[in-house]
Amino acid sequence: MKENIQAVRRAMQQMLPLVLMLTWLYLLQQLFLRPDGYFAVTLGYGRNVIPAFGEINRVVTLFLDKGFQIMGVLVIVLAIQKRLQDEFQGHQQTILLSLVTLVSWQMLNTTASLMNLAVLPLMVFAIMVPVQLVKPRHRYLVAIVVTLIIGAYAVTLHSWLKLSLFGLMQQGLITLIGDGSTDLWQTWLWVLVAVFGNWFGLNAVAGVIRPDISATAANENLVAALQHQTIPHVFSLYPLSAFVWFGGAGLMLALLITYLIQARNKPLPLLLILTIIPTFFDQWWALAFALPIMWNWRVLRTMIIASTVNLGIGALLLAVHLAPAVYWVPSGTPTILFGGLASHNMWLYILVTIGLLALDVVIFWRVVQELHKSGEVAYA
Known part of the structure; x- marks a missing residue:
């Protein structure tokens, strides 16, 4: 195998x-x-x-x-x-x-x-x-x-x-998502599904891998915000997406930053450098081809730990009245900017994002060291 x-x-x-x-x-x-x-x-x-x-x-x-x-x-x-x-x-x-x-x-x-x-x-x-x-x-x-x-x-x-097992699987997941998660435990479950899906290679479920305001829970939050009412689903997937999707499910951007820090004294291959901007905009496919992160159990375990930590910190910040991300943002908005744009509270979210990425680098440090030692890095 x-x-x-x-x-x-x-x-x-x-x-x-x-x-x-x-x-x-x-x-x-x-x-x-x-x-x-x-x-x-x-x-x-x-x-x-x-x-x-x-x-x-x-x-x-x-x-x-x-x-x-x-x-x-x-x-x-x-x-x-x-x-x-x-x-x-x-x-x-x-x-x-x-x-x-x-x-x-x-x-x-x-x-x-x-x-x-x-x-x-x-x-x-x-x-x-x-x-x-x-x-x-x-x-x-x-x-x-x-x-x-x-x-x-x-x-x-x-x-x-005219069928596709992957299409049926994706449709089934979308159906299960339904109105969107409404509490923290449901959100955590879908974060785990998204992380495992990306790691395994299933990355086309829009409602999971990127913020989706079309979900009923997200719409109800938006209506409440526009009417200056209490946000009903603070811990749903849309507001908490601001903390867990940096570079895509599994925090691919944090993994890439960790890799670049550890390789700072080495000449970086051009093809690896060209993965940076796409990963910033959550298009991590090229990174998965450059680094041996797919189907690597240690990487999956680290992704789950980092995503769970980020989710917990994000939920705690929302519980102490950090403005939640409830507003619509343009398609293609990088999730590293999503929280600030969707909450109209950019500077505070930038500080939170920097802090979370720094913590994620610490979490990814050991597994990225193993990637460096694996000898499987493309064009290195």
Whole structure:
């Protein structure tokens, strides 16, 4: 299992330049081309975006969909090639990798799989585990048969039934969220779901991984604030998002800051530097390709501890009457600024954010030291 994960990580690191390009393009679309994007709203041209940039948006979205799909296929193929390079040679390897390419394309041929990184190791495991269980002389046949079975599953589910397990999973989570969390324990549960989801590679549940004012609890808070009434759901997910989403679920920004501090006396690879701004705006995918943080149990444990500490401190501050984040903010607003903008109390939230990030750096320190020593950092 460890060898399969390492093969996937090495393949992901090979794809870092492509993922960086796609991540930056997605970030620019979210900030500048969406009518509710951060700069479209703050610079006042948002109402003109739809007629002016509608076609550009559609082209960019299609390019991103296919770009991430190609990236996923390449990661799977490169990982399989790495694991089986000593098993099969010549035409056997060519035939198998061609078949894996076609099946992987079909597996990822759904918008619900956009940047759902969990598909990558699962696909590799599905092929490699049966191959490793049989005698060497049967491995090629088993690899072909297993790949064909996965292909039949993908064609049946995606092409004929028009279904996606990841889409159904995401829809189920959104349904469970419902009106949004209304108390601290519910919020903590959804923070844990979001952290585990990002760590595992499921990162497309909008109501969990970013502040969502469309939830009923968030709307009720907004109405109460506008009518100068008591906020009914102070400990719901929307107000507490100001403390737990820095860089995305799992506090990816704190992890990156810790890594940069520890590497301050070393020359940083350019590709790692290029992950800083996307991570600041909560687009952490490129960082996950540069550092071995996906499917790393020590990283998950540290993310959960740091997120729980931040949530507890945030709840305590709200309990002593820190102004809660209840107002709408533009799409793409970095969560490091979300609390100040959504509460109209920017300077106080900046101080709180700096303090929390400093504490998070302390929490992440040991696990990031292990990342430095792992020898798995891309282009380092």
